[in-house]
Amino acid sequence: MTAGHEPVPTQRVGMFGKLGAGNYGNDGSLEALLAHLRSHHPAVPVDCMAAGPTVVEERYGIPAVDLSWDRGGSKSGSRLLDRGLTALRVGVGVGIDAWRIARWTRRHSVAIVPGMGTFESTMQVRPWQTPWSLFALAVSARVFGTSMAVVSVGASNPPDQLTRVLLGRALRLASHRSFRDDQSRTAASEMGVDTSHDVVLPDLAFALPTPPRPGRTSGTVGVGVIAWYGAESERAGADAINVRYRAALEDFVGRIVDAGRRVRLLVGDDIDVPIAMDLREAVLTGRPWLDVDAIVFDPVSTLGEYMSQVVELDAVVASRFHNVLCALMCGVPTIAVGYGAKHRVLMERFGVSRFSHEIRSLNVDDLDRSLDGLLAEGDRLSPQLLDVASDERQALVDRLSTVDDLISSARCRRRG
CATH class of the missing domain: 3.40.50.11720 (3-Deoxy-D-manno-octulosonic-acid transferase, N-terminal domain)
Structure with a gap:
């Protein structure tokens, strides 16, 4: 040399x-x-x-x-x-x-x-x-x-x-x-x-370790927040799209806390953090009688940290693909408010396609009813979700x- x-x-x-x-x-x-x-x-x-x-x-x-x-x-x-x-x-x-x-x-x-x-x-x-x-x-x-x-x-x-x-x-x-x-x-x-x-x-995230799901309810629902402005083809109406989405999400979170449940806000990207902070402030400001812990938000930075938050939740409602995927991997009953075909395909794979919604036509009444149905089925769904996640993990390792x-x-x- x-x-x-x-x-x-x-x-x-x-x-x-x-x-x-x-x-x-x-x-x-x-x-x-x-x-x-x-x-x-x-x-x-x-x-x-x-x-x-x-x-x-x-x-x-x-x-x-x-x-x-x-x-x-x-x-x-x-x-x-x-x-x-x-x-x-x-x-x-x-x-x-x-x-x-x-x-x-x-x-x-x-x-x-x-x-x-x-x-x-x-x-x-x-x-x-x-x-x-x-x-x-x-x-x-x-x-x-x-x-x-x-x-x-x-x-x-x-x-x-x-x-x-x-x-x-x-x-x-x-x-x-x-x-x-x-x-x-x-x-x-x-x-x-x-x-x-x-x-x-299968998605590479299936190879990540998941924390064990506790056998008790927490009284808390996770709501995923996304900086949603539409796709590239919708750029001209991006601001209006974002305003409609944020109004619907504020209404939905308000209904959850009005029903006596706690909410944990979840994000999947750093750009979602300001949206989540604004949402929490708006809902709490409109309900001054609520305890500040009625809506919690602790930003994370990895999927592992995200899963440690969601594993104890009674249900998750989310839009970002990996927010939905990792909640399902943890056995948490989940509603997907999707913005692409990938959400529908994922929910079908886990056998819960009936809990899929489209972000562009989001109806808060429908989403509220869907959450009630999901919570009612939670105990039955969780083992099913864990079984599918195990199968996907093994298929990923093999391939x-x-x-x-x-x-x-x-x-x-x-x-x-």
Whole structure:
């Protein structure tokens, strides 16, 4: 070995995506797959290209670099000038990000997109954001001989043509594809991807440990809060969508406490926290006779901490996908107020599709009746939910061997 030079590892696995940015489901997916790699491939170095690299490094103990060069800028006060500066920043950013992603990718034998709704269009996302970064990753992987794996991802067929092209081509270039449900695999097929050899892999969160559920009632209902502004195609009416949703949620929480139950507010992303705080204040202000503990809110930052809160609840009503999933995993009777097909598919898998509601047409009277029915069935439902979660966990463990095979067979590369 030449003096002054460190030995270069022949194999390195990289995790890629909107990780460490405050979304508990995304980070839970990383946590689950990282635990698997450490158990099955302990000698293989792992690092990450993440939206929140500092959080990833501190929480998971792996090196991380920033996913995006563009962190936005301050407003000038001129709408026309702001638009021009934004366009310039985006134009420069996509080029810089493509170069940075390529530089990162070539250092790895395998680049993994770990779970998440990465290929979905259920939330607001611009083509030059996640879709572009995934496309850049896929092209870079093909150029440098890196194996790209998208593992147990969610997908939907986006209405925006450019987004659809970018996501579809990224999926087609991947060395390994697995989807977290059949509807995601179908959506990929609709984007022009040959999915005939792709597998359905249960959501990576099923691999996370769950706390035991106590055999007693608590008198508390969990209500999940989401910063809901509609999907990308609904951006023009985003503010009105948010106002309607927040009014309905305030009404619903008020009815729960008026019935003598306590409420624990739950979130699944850091951006939900201000919404939850405002909701709690609004309901308590309108009912000055209530004890402040009638509505509790203790923000968390991981799915494990979230599950420690929900496991003792009598029921959960939530919208964020992993809020719903992890409550079900813990055996907690759950209502999904969904914003995508993935919620319906998940609730069907657990045999509780009758407790599904649509966030866009949310009716508080219907939701209130649904909660009463759920609480009445709680004792019977909980064992059923735990059985399904156990089956999904085992299926995930069995099928993760496809990822192990990819890592084992990846061509060893040296950094140049």
